[in-house]
Amino acid sequence: MSELPFIEDILKKTGEYVRTHYVNRRLLPVHSKSHANDFLTEVDINVQKQLVAEIQKTFPGDSILAEESGFSAYPDKPPGRCWAIDPIDGTQNFLRGLFPAFGISLALIEGGVIAAGGVFMPIQGDIFLAAAGKGATKNDKPTRVTGTAELTLARIDIDFNGPVNREEMITRSSRLLRAAGQIRSHACSVVGFCSVASGEQDIYMVLGINAWDIAAGVILVTESGGTVTRFDGSPVNLFDSRKDVLVSNGAMHGLCLEEIKLPG
Amino acid sequence: MSELPFIEDILKKTGEYVRTHYVNRRLLPVHSKSHANDFLTEVDINVQKQLVAEIQKTFPGDSILAEESGFSAYPDKPPGRCWAIDPIDGTQNFLRGLFPAFGISLALIEGGVIAAGGVFMPIQGDIFLAAAGKGATKNDKPTRVTGTAELTLARIDIDFNGPVNREEMITRSSRLLRAAGQIRSHACSVVGFCSVASGEQDIYMVLGINAWDIAAGVILVTESGGTVTRFDGSPVNLFDSRKDVLVSNGAMHGLCLEEIKLPG
Numbered sequence: 001m002s003e004l005p006f007i008e009d010i011l012k013k014t015g016e017y018v019r020t021h022y023v024n025r026r027l028l029p030v031h032s033k034s035h036a037n038d039f040l041t042e043v044d045i046n047v048q049k050q051l052v053a054e055i056q057k058t059f060p061g062d063s064i065l066a067e068e069s070g071f072s073a074y075p076d077k078p079p080g081r082c083w084a085i086d087p088i089d090g091t092q093n094f095l096r097g098l099f100p101a102f103g104i105s106l107a108l109i110e111g112g113v114i115a116a117g118g119v120f121m122p123i124q125g126d127i128f129l130a131a132a133g134k135g136a137t138k139n140d141k142p143t144r145v146t147g148t149a150e151l152t153l154a155r156i157d158i159d160f161n162g163p164v165n166r167e168e169m170i171t172r173s174s175r176l177l178r179a180a181g182q183i184r185s186h187a188c189s190v191v192g193f194c195s196v197a198s199g200e201q202d203i204y205m206v207l208g209i210n211a212w213d214i215a216a217g218v219i220l221v222t223e224s225g226g227t228v229t230r231f232d233g234s235p236v237n238l239f240d241s242r243k244d245v246l247v248s249n250g251a252m253h254g255l256c257l258e259e260i261k262l263p264g
Numbered sequence: 265m266s267e268l269p270f271i272e273d274i275l276k277k278t279g280e281y282v283r284t285h286y287v288n289r290r291l292l293p294v295h296s297k298s299h300a301n302d303f304l305t306e307v308d309i310n311v312q313k314q315l316v317a318e319i320q321k322t323f324p325g326d327s328i329l330a331e332e333s334g335f336s337a338y339p340d341k342p343p344g345r346c347w348a349i350d351p352i353d354g355t356q357n358f359l360r361g362l363f364p365a366f367g368i369s370l371a372l373i374e375g376g377v378i379a380a381g382g383v384f385m386p387i388q389g390d391i392f393l394a395a396a397g398k399g400a401t402k403n404d405k406p407t408r409v410t411g412t413a414e415l416t417l418a419r420i421d422i423d424f425n426g427p428v429n430r431e432e433m434i435t436r437s438s439r440l441l442r443a444a445g446q447i448r449s450h451a452c453s454v455v456g457f458c459s460v461a462s463g464e465q466d467i468y469m470v471l472g473i474n475a476w477d478i479a480a481g482v483i484l485v486t487e488s489g490g491t492v493t494r495f496d497g498s499p500v501n502l503f504d505s506r507k508d509v510l511v512s513n514g515a516m517h518g519l520c521l522e523e524i525k526l527p528g
Contacts, residue, residue, distance in 0.1 A: 155356075182426075183449055
């Protein structure tokens, strides 16, 4: 499909801008959004502006769903063609990170179904791309989830996110936190999805994310052989405003769904 | 002191070897140590061999304390001059990591007191160095801990480590897990220490580590203005075989000690 080269091209172009500003991130003015740990920088805003401008120029009829300013209202019904943008997923990590755990996320959704998606991690220079039915790649090499089938051997990335959803995340992850071989928390949705897709982690779970945080991630993981559902096991509908996702290598998905059930 | 250039030089030299093997890490034979998630590779062993050989050649009378094979017995009393080596701190991350969160750690201890230390993160190319009373640096620029004084604004790195100490870590971190603005888990001691020293995180806590995991980290943090104690607030004695450390920016240390107390 011709959209995939377009996705790759504009991710790399905006990534160059992000890389430049990461070096001087201490000089950036920072705004707080919903709470003290929800940050917004001019880099988020400018990356979104660049992506929106390129999409509107190349595909003028398409609609846009994006994190910042004016594009964040979910449509009442799935639009024909819609681009989901997260200009920087992992802004906290961008601002403070010893490890540059953040990325630009872009996906094309057609009639509610994810047709293609890409994530670019500008500091590492890693690009993840996927198209429906065509597989997924990391830097042009096919990605594949792990075959790990036991929790005691699994690496699980638990995203404790901000204060709003913290208590439910602690409750839901309580048994996995005890059972998993290794626990990580990168607190970045694209890191969670991309690492499961490429086999560097086995499971990722998060509560409190939006369609633009996950659209590219979902197709990257499913095209790599993994599974993505809501916490209750139902399929992910990008436009239902739900905020929870369980991402896995598939082999442990049923097991994890049991473990994250709320008590009672 | 003349040992600091020595530390810098051999860290960078062995780091080059680690970087080369990171690229081909999927080809490495891997051995399990104490449990299924405690890995050892030939890279750990060869880095240690190189560091031991350089130390024995340059400082023939000094003793060595190190993670692998033959150097891991703690001395009965603090030796005169002793080098603490962790060839790769973060072997799990070396093997699987999307983010290369691992480093080589080396410190010189004189009469039980840490005189100098360094950590090299070979993939990022970041070198952290400190000498007692002389301050600490990251890539030749002075490091400084944050002034963050409120848990709701803090980024806390909780190291859940392997299964052996998991339950106690969950219990001790329970209140911080709820109170912290941001939670991370990189599961790597040198990442915890270096990120607190350089202000990229505010607090790090871990249970299940040894003298060689923390010797360089302790001097990096204290020379950057931070505080390192045991979970009960007592000073860190490298040779007492205790496995717990709380690392902070100082401003929140007392607060954290209260929060991590075991109930009852």
